[in-house]
Amino acid sequence: xxxxxxxxxxxxxxxxxxxxxxxxxxxxxxxxxxxxxxxxxxxxxxxxxxxxxxxxxxxxxxxxxxxxxxxxxxxxxxxxxxxxxxxxxxxxxxxxxxxxxxxxxxxxxxxxxxxxxxxxxxxxxxxxxxxxxxxxxxxxxxxxxxxxxxxxxxxxxxxxxxxxxxxxxxxxxxxxxxxxxxxxxxxxxxxxxxxxxxxxxxxxxxxxxxxxxxxxxxxxxxxxxxxxxxxxxxxxxxxxxxxxxxxxxxxxxxxxxxxxxxxxxxxxxxxxxxxxxxxxxxxxxxxxxxxxxxxxxxxxxxxxxxxxxxxxxxxxxxxxxxxxxxxxxxxxxxxxxxxxxxxxxxxxxxxxxxxxxxxxxxxxxxxxxxxxxxxxxxxxxxxxxxxxxxxxxxxxxxxxxxxxxxxxxxxxxxxxxxxxxxxxxxxxxxxxxxxxxxxxxxxxxxxxxxxxxxxxxxxxxxxxxxxxxxxxxxxxxxxxxxxxxxxxxxx
Amino acid sequence: xxxxxxxxxxxxxxxxxxxxxxxxxxxxxxxxxxxxxxxxxxxxxxxxxxxxxxxxxxxxxxxxxxxxxxxxxxxxxxxxxxxxxxxxxxxxxxxxxxxxxxxxxxxxxxxxxxxxxxxxxxxxxxxxxxxxxxxxxxxxxxxxxxxxxxxxxxxxxxxxxxxxxxxxxxxxxxxxxxxxxxxxxxxxxxxxxxxxxxxxxxxxxxxxxxxxxxxxxxxxxxxxxxxxxxxxxxxxxxxxxxxxxxxxxxxxxxxxxxxxxxxxxxxxxxxxxxxxxxxxxxxxxxxxxxxxxxxxxxxxxxxxx
Numbered sequence: 001x002x003x004x005x006x007x008x009x010x011x012x013x014x015x016x017x018x019x020x021x022x023x024x025x026x027x028x029x030x031x032x033x034x035x036x037x038x039x040x041x042x043x044x045x046x047x048x049x050x051x052x053x054x055x056x057x058x059x060x061x062x063x064x065x066x067x068x069x070x071x072x073x074x075x076x077x078x079x080x081x082x083x084x085x086x087x088x089x090x091x092x093x094x095x096x097x098x099x100x101x102x103x104x105x106x107x108x109x110x111x112x113x114x115x116x117x118x119x120x121x122x123x124x125x126x127x128x129x130x131x132x133x134x135x136x137x138x139x140x141x142x143x144x145x146x147x148x149x150x151x152x153x154x155x156x157x158x159x160x161x162x163x164x165x166x167x168x169x170x171x172x173x174x175x176x177x178x179x180x181x182x183x184x185x186x187x188x189x190x191x192x193x194x195x196x197x198x199x200x201x202x203x204x205x206x207x208x209x210x211x212x213x214x215x216x217x218x219x220x221x222x223x224x225x226x227x228x229x230x231x232x233x234x235x236x237x238x239x240x241x242x243x244x245x246x247x248x249x250x251x252x253x254x255x256x257x258x259x260x261x262x263x264x265x266x267x268x269x270x271x272x273x274x275x276x277x278x279x280x281x282x283x284x285x286x287x288x289x290x291x292x293x294x295x296x297x298x299x300x301x302x303x304x305x306x307x308x309x310x311x312x313x314x315x316x317x318x319x320x321x322x323x324x325x326x327x328x329x330x331x332x333x334x335x336x337x338x339x340x341x342x343x344x345x346x347x348x349x350x351x352x353x354x355x356x357x358x359x360x361x362x363x364x365x366x367x368x369x370x371x372x373x374x375x376x377x378x379x380x381x382x383x384x385x386x387x388x389x390x391x392x393x394x395x396x397x398x399x400x401x402x403x404x405x406x407x408x409x410x411x412x413x414x415x416x417x418x419x420x421x422x423x424x425x426x427x428x429x430x431x432x433x434x435x436x437x438x439x440x441x442x443x444x445x446x447x448x449x450x451x452x453x454x455x456x457x458x459x460x461x462x463x464x465x466x467x468x469x470x471x472x473x474x475x476x477x478x479x480x481x482x483x484x485x486x487x488x489x490x491x
Numbered sequence: 492x493x494x495x496x497x498x499x500x501x502x503x504x505x506x507x508x509x510x511x512x513x514x515x516x517x518x519x520x521x522x523x524x525x526x527x528x529x530x531x532x533x534x535x536x537x538x539x540x541x542x543x544x545x546x547x548x549x550x551x552x553x554x555x556x557x558x559x560x561x562x563x564x565x566x567x568x569x570x571x572x573x574x575x576x577x578x579x580x581x582x583x584x585x586x587x588x589x590x591x592x593x594x595x596x597x598x599x600x601x602x603x604x605x606x607x608x609x610x611x612x613x614x615x616x617x618x619x620x621x622x623x624x625x626x627x628x629x630x631x632x633x634x635x636x637x638x639x640x641x642x643x644x645x646x647x648x649x650x651x652x653x654x655x656x657x658x659x660x661x662x663x664x665x666x667x668x669x670x671x672x673x674x675x676x677x678x679x680x681x682x683x684x685x686x687x688x689x690x691x692x693x694x695x696x697x698x699x700x701x702x703x704x705x706x707x708x709x710x711x712x713x714x715x716x717x718x719x720x721x722x723x724x725x726x727x728x729x730x731x732x733x734x735x736x737x738x739x740x741x742x743x744x745x746x747x748x749x750x751x752x753x754x755x756x757x758x759x760x761x762x763x764x765x766x767x768x769x770x771x772x773x774x775x776x777x778x779x780x781x782x783x784x785x786x787x788x789x790x791x792x793x794x795x796x
Contacts, residue, residue, distance in 0.1 A: 023505040024682070050632075093657065095638040096631045098684045105502050107682055110638075119659060126661040247512070248519040252548035260544075262512045262663075291543035292496065301504075303511035303544070316519050340659045354664055357516065412662045421668040426661040 023301075024105040025232055028124040028157070030148035031134025036165045040134060040203035041097060041110055044226070047210035050099035094124050103230045118151060118372075118386035122338040122426055125155035126412070130232045132161045132225070133184075137170050137200070140180050146187055147372045153191045154336060154388060156408055156428070158235075160188060160196045161228055167217070168202040174219045190375075197228050235408065237300040241325025242266035242274070243402075243410050245356030246318045250305055258289055258305035259314055264356060264409035265402070266322060267299040268306070273323040276314055278398040282323060283308040300409075317358040319400055319410075327400045327410055328432040333393045336404075337364075337383060341417065341424035345383040345391070351424070353393070355413035360399060364415065365392040376462035383425075392433070404428035449490060451483040496694075503691050507540065510679035512663065513642060514544035514626070517677045518551050520667035521624035524677075525617070528554040528581070530566040531743045532699050533628035533680060535573075536688055539697045540679060541626075542577065553580040555616055555625070559608040560589055561596060561745040564722065569700045582620065586612035596747040597726070605748075614650045617674065624667075624675045632684045642681050648672035652792050686766055693759040703762065705739040705754045716750030 031037040045051045097108040109124030111117065125131065131152040135145055149160065162184050164177050181198030188196050199208050200220050207213030208224040223231075243265035250258040268274075272285045287307040288295045298304045306320060314320070321327060339345050345364055353362040369380035369389040383389045393399075404411030415425040452460070454477070461475075478486070499507065517524055526541060528534050541550045556570060574581040588594060589608050596604045617625060631638050641657055643665045658666055669675060680688070692699060702719075709720040711731045718725065720733045725747065727733065738751035739762075756762045 023501050093639045093654070096682070097638065098632040098682075100684070100686070105684070105687075123659045123661050127663070247515040250545065250548050256547060258547070260515050262508060289547065291546040301508055303508040303515070305546070352668065354666065356664070357519070408662070412664065414661055414664050414666060416666055416668055421666070421670065423658045423660070423666045426659070 022104050023234060024107050025130065025229055025234065026107045026109065026128045027130045027132060027229065027232075028109045028111060028121070028128040028152065029132045029134065030111065030121060030152065031145075031163075031165075035134040035136050036203050037110075037134050040132075040163065040165065040201075040209065041108060043203045043206055043209045044108070045097060045099050047206060048099040048101060048226070050097075094120050101226060101230060106229060117148075118338065118388065119340045121148065121151050122155055122340070125152050125157055126426060128152075128155075128157055129234050130159040130161065130229070131157045132163055134163045134165055135180065135184075137164050137167045137173075137176060137180065140176075141183050141187065143373065145184070146375075149184075149188060149191060149193070150370075150372060150375065151338075151388070153193055154338075154428070156235075156404060158193055158195055159232055160193060161225060162196060162198040163203075163225065164198060164200050165203050167200040167213075168205055168207070172200070172217050174200075174217075177220075197222070199223075199225055199228070201225065237265045237407055237409055240265045240402070240407050241327070242268045242272065242320075242322035243327065243407070244268070244304070244306060244320040245358065245410070246314055246316055246320060247357045248316055249314065256307075257311070258307050259320060260303075260305045261320075261357065262303045263298050263300050265300050265407045266325070267297060268322075269297040274308070274320050275323045275326055276312055277319045277321055277326065277400045278329055279313065279318070281312040283310050283312050285309070317360075319356070319358070321400075327402045327407075329398055329400045330432040330434070331395045331398060332433045333395075333399065333401060334367075334430040334433050335391055335393055335413075335427045336430060337366075337389055337391045337415075337428075338426045339383040339385055339387050339389075339424070340426060341422055342385050343417065343420075343424065344385070345389075345415070345425055347381055350418065352416040352418055353395075353399075353413050353427075354416060355399075355401065356410060358399075361396050362399075362415070363394040365394070366390075367392060374462075378462065390430070391427070393427075401429040401432070403431055449487065451487055499691075499694055503687065503694060506683050506687055507543070507691070509663070509682065510537075510540045511544040513665070513677060513679040514541055516665055517624050517626065517643075517667070517675075518545070520665075521675070523620065523622045524552040524624040524626065525582075525620055525622040526550075526552060526554045526626040527613075527628070528556050528570070529628065529743075530556065530562070530570045530700060531628070532688055532692065532703060533630065535697050535699050536683075536691055537626065537628045537680060538573065538577070538579075539695060549578065550580070553582050553620075555620070555622075556581065556583045557609060557612045557616060558583050558585045559604075559612070559745050560585055561608070561724070561747060563700070563702055563719065563743060563746045563749075565702050566700055566743055569698075573698070582616070584612060584616035584619070586615060596745060601748050608745075617650065622674065623669065624677055626677050626679060628680050629678050630680050630683050630685075630688075640678065640681065642678055643667060644676040644678065645669070646674045646676060648674075650674070652676075654792070686763065689759065689763050689766060693763065700743060702740045702743060704758070705737055705756050705761075707735050708738055708751070709733050710736050710738060710751060717753070719746050719749075719751060722746060 029037055029041060095110045097110055099106050109128060111120040111124040133145055133148055135141060162181060164180050167177065170176050177200045185196050199222060200217055201208040203209055207216055210224060210226045212224050244261045245264055246259045247261045250260050268285055270285050270287060273282060274285060275282050285306060286309040288298050289305040289307060337345060345366060347365045350361055350363055352359055366380050366383050367390045368377040369383060369387055370377050380389055402410040411429040413427045414423050415427065417424045528538065545551055586608050594604055594607050629637055631640060639654060641660045644652060645658055646652060667675060710717045711720045711727060711733055717738060736753060737755055739754045739756060740749060740751050743749060754765060756765045
C-alpha cells in the first residue's frame with residue numbers, strides 16, 4: 001500500500017513539473033580560461049542536465065579533444081560554438097547559455113576573459129542581475145578580478161558571487177579561502193557593493209556548483225552556487241514613476257487608437273493622469289488593452305497597448321509618463337560611456353543616440369576616462385575601443401532620461417555611428433546638466449572655495465563621484481602662499 | 492481570448508513580453524518586414540506572439556513559407572488552415588531549380604539539397620520580396636553557433652552572416668540601422684528554451700501540427716533514423732521494411748530528413764514530461780546538422796536561418 005502511494009506521488013510530480021515562479025535570472029560569468037570558467041559553465045549545464053547526450057557525442061566526433069579523466073566531455077569545446085573558436089581554442093564573443101532548476105530558469109551571458117573583454121563584458125552585464133566572478137584559488141584576487149568587478153558595478157550590477165575555484169588544488173585550505181574572500185569583500189566595499197557571496201569550489205569535480213562539497217569542505221556551511229542563484233533578487237523597475245516609451249501607434253480602424261510599448265518603469269491603471277514627453281500634453285488613461293483581456297493594471301516589463309481618454313498627438317519615440325514623477329527633460333546630460341568600436345569616440349562628432357524607442361542626434365564630448373588599473377578617472381578628450389569614461393551629451397532637440405541608477409530602462413542608451421551604422425558605445429545617464437546654471441551663474445553664497453594640498457586634491461578629482469561633476473568645478477594650481485592670499489581676499 | 496484562462500507564470504510572461512517588444516520594434520523600424528513561417532512548433536508560437544503584439548490590429552507583415560516540396564503533408568494542410576483561420580497574408584516560395592534539375596533529398600544528399608531548396612530558396616524569396624527584416628523562430632539554446640546570435644542579426648546584401656563582426660547588443664536597445672540592400676534577421680524567441688516553447692503552447696492552447704503527438708504511423712529505419720513512410724514519394728530501398736510503430740516528432744522539417752522518436756506522448760503533459768527526462772537534444776533527429784562539425788554555422792553564414 002505504501003509503495004503504491006509513493007508511486008502515485010512520483011507520477012504526479014513527473015506529470016506536473018515544477019513551475020518557475022520567477023522571471024529568469026540573468027547572470028554574467030567573468031574570469032579567464034585559466035580560472036576554469038568554461039569548466040564552471042559546463043558543469044552548471046551538465047549537472048542541471050541542460051546538455052544532452054547527442055551534444056556531448058558531437059564533441060566526441062570532433063575527437064581532437066578527448067574526454068577528461070572524469071569521463072566528462074570537454075566543456076570548452078561544447079561552449080565554443082564558432083569554427084574559428086574551436087580552431088584557435090579561444091572564445092570570441094558573448095554567448096548565452098540556458099539552464100534551469102525546479103525553482104528557476106537562468107540565462108547566462110558567457111563572456112570571454114581576454115580579448116576585448118570590456119566590450120563583451122559590458123554587453124553581457126547590461127542585462128544581468130548578478131555577476132559570478134571566478135578566481136583561481138592558487139592565484140587569488142588579480143588585477144583582472146578588480147577590473148571585472150569595476151565594470152560590472154558600472155553597468156549596474158550590485159550582487160556578486162566570488163567563486164574561489166580549484167580549491168581542490170590547495171587541499172581545500174579554509175584559511176586561503178577566507179583570506180581571498182576578505183580581500184575581495186574589502187575591494188567590493190570600495191565600489192559600494194555589499195552583497196557578496198564567496199564560495200569555495202571545484203568546478204572540475206563538481207563541488208559546490210550544483211551539488212554541495214561538504215565531503216571535502218566540512219568547514220564550509222554556505223550554499224553551493226546554484227542555491228545562491230535560485231535565491232538571488234532581481235532589480236525591479238516597478239517602484240519608480242510610470243514610463244511607457246511608445247514603440248508604435250495602433251490604428252486598426254477609425255474607432256481605435258492605442259499606444260503600444262513595454263512598460264519601462266512603475267505601474268499604470270485606468271484613470272491615471274499622464275504626461276506625453278517631450279510635448280508636455282496631458283491626458284488620462286482610459287484602457288489597458290492586451291490580446292487576452294482588458295486589464296485593470298500593468299507593471300514594468302509588461303508589453304501593453306494604452307488607450308487615452310482624449311486625442312493627443314503621440315508618435316513613436318515619445319514617452320508616456322506619470323504626471324507627478326516624470327523623467328528629466330533637457331538638451332544636455334552627463335553620462336558614462338563604454339566605447340565598443342575600433343573608432344574612438346571623439347569630441348564634435350555627431351552620432352545617433354537610441355534610447356528605448358527614441359532615436360535622435362547627439363554631440364558627444366568626452367570628459368574623463370577610467371584607468372581600470374587604478375580606478376582613477378583621468379581627464380580625456382577621446383575614448384578609444386574598450387575604454388570607459390564620462391561624457392557630456394548635447395542634443396539638438398529635447399531628450400528625456402532617468403538616471404541609470406534609478407531606472408536601467410530609461411537611463412540607458414546606445415550610440416550609432418551614422419557613417420557605418422555600427423553600435424559604437426553603450427551609455428548610462430548620470431544626470432541632466434544645466435550649463436547656464438554652472439560656474440558663471442549668480443546667486444549669493446552658493447559656491448565654495450576649497451584650498452587643498454595637491455596630492456589630496458588629485459585623489460579627490462580621480463574619484464568616481466568627482467568624475468560625474470567635473471564640469472561644475474573650476475580648478476587652478478597655485479602655490480600655497482598664493483592660495484592663502486586668495487582666500488584672505490574672500491570673506 | 493477566454494477570460495477564465497489562468498495567468499501565465501512569471502517566467503513565460505517575461506519571455507512573452509520580450510518577444511512582443513521585439514515584434515513591435517522591428518515592425519516600427521523597418522519598411523518591409525516578413526515573418527519566416529516554417530509551420531513547426533516554434534513557428535506556431537511565433538505566430539501566436541505576432542497576433543498578440545499587434546492586437547487589436549492585424550499582423551502588419553506577410554508570412555513566408557519556404558516550401559521545399561518535401562514537407563510532411565500534414566504540415567502543408569495545417570499551414571493552409573492557419574492562414575485561413577487567422578486571416579494571414581501567406582507567401583509560399585519554392586526554388587524553381589528543384590523541379591528543373593530534379594533536386595531531391597534522395598538524389599542530391601541532404602547537404603546539397605538543403606543548400607539549394609532551403610538556403611538558396613530563402614535568399615531568392617527575400618530578394619524577390621525586397622524584405623529588409625525577416626523574423627525567425629531560432630532559439631539560442633538550439634545549437635552552439637546560435638548561442639552567439641544577436642536578437643537583431645545583421646546580414647549583408649547577399650544575406651551573409653559574419654559571426655566575428657556582429658554589432659554589440661546592450662540592454663534591450665536594438666540597432667536597426669541598415670543601408671539599402673542590407674537586412675536584419677530578428678529572433679523574438681532567442682531566450683526561449685524547448686521546454687518554454689511547450690509550456691507556452693500548453694498555457695496558451697496554441698494549435699500545432701498533429702505529428703508532434705504520438706500515434707501509430709508507418710515508418711522505415713534508414714541511417715539510424717525513423718523515417719515516416721506514409722508518403723508515396725518515399726521509395727523503399729532494398730532490405731527496408733515498412734512497419735507500424737507508435738511514434739511522434741520532436742521537430743518537423745522535410746520528411747525524408749526528419750527522424751521520428753518512439754514515444755507514447757499523446758498529450759502536451761506527456762510531451763513536457765518526456766522532455767524533462769530527455770537525454771538527447773531536439774536537433775538530434777535532424778540529419779542536416781550532423782553532416783560535419785560547424786555545420787549549422789556554415790549554413791548560417793550562407794544565409795540559412
